[in-house]
Amino acid sequence: MQKLGPFTREDTVGIGAAPEVKKLAFSEAMIEDGTASDPIQLGPEHAVVIRVLEHTPQQTRPLDEVREQVVAAIRADRVQKAAAVAADALVKRLQGGEAMAEVAASVGAQVMPVPGLPRGAPAPSPEANRAIFAATAPAEGKVAAGRFALPGGRHAVFAVTAVHPGNPAELPQEQRDMARKQFAQIDGASAVEGYVSGVRKSFEIVVVEESQL
Numbered sequence: 001m002q003k004l005g006p007f008t009r010e011d012t013v014g015i016g017a018a019p020e021v022k023k024l025a026f027s028e029a030m031i032e033d034g035t036a037s038d039p040i041q042l043g044p045e046h047a048v049v050i051r052v053l054e055h056t057p058q059q060t061r062p063l064d065e066v067r068e069q070v071v072a073a074i075r076a077d078r079v080q081k082a083a084a085v086a087a088d089a090l091v092k093r094l095q096g097g098e099a100m101a102e103v104a105a106s107v108g109a110q111v112m113p114v115p116g117l118p119r120g121a122p123a124p125s126p127e128a129n130r131a132i133f134a135a136t137a138p139a140e141g142k143v144a145a146g147r148f149a150l151p152g153g154r155h156a157v158f159a160v161t162a163v164h165p166g167n168p169a170e171l172p173q174e175q176r177d178m179a180r181k182q183f184a185q186i187d188g189a190s191a192v193e194g195y196v197s198g199v200r201k202s203f204e205i206v207v208v209e210e211s212q213l
Contacts, residue, residue, distance in 0.1 A: 006056070018042055021050060031055045080153035087147040087155035094145035100159050109157075119166070128156065137163040 004016050015021050020040050024030055030037060030052045039047040063070070086107075093103050104111045117123065119133050131148035137160075138144040144160040168176060 003053075006054070015042065015048055021048065025050055025052060076153060083153055083155045084147075084149075087157055090157045091145045091147055094143060094157065094159050100143075103157075124156070128158075132158055132160060135160050 036051045135144040
């Protein structure tokens, strides 16, 4: 038997961090009844039973207590917005035909060439890779520019100079077989969903209300 807390919805600890436990712990039924819950399955061989011993309603904290956090949050928000505006300005310069080296030098930034970047690679980061491949393929002699967020409220600017379509024949046979299986599973799931949807439309559902004396 373990006793946790106190903790909030945003700051949970131990098993309280599990979505199933958190949802039940903050439910009105558990708070009002004060009884033990039904077993909550957290894993194949891991189940827990919880009981809410005490609950403090959510309250608005006095401004004096959170003043520093509020000021820090406002400053961080302003820095992020300013960085986004500055990055958008650099993107426009790249789209206007300025070279990446010149744009980077004007703001004291570094250029990191990434030739042959493959789709889905966690480089420079998964989010960055998605942003880069979401850009429209550039026309001949042009670049497709954009930006993505970095930790700490910063932004990075990129310029795509060319897009080379992938060649499935260049993949190892094992990867091609795996890709075929994944696509087959996706097609199968879509077919089942479509079938179920069609079957449901062919049935007429009647709701019968019964009154109890």
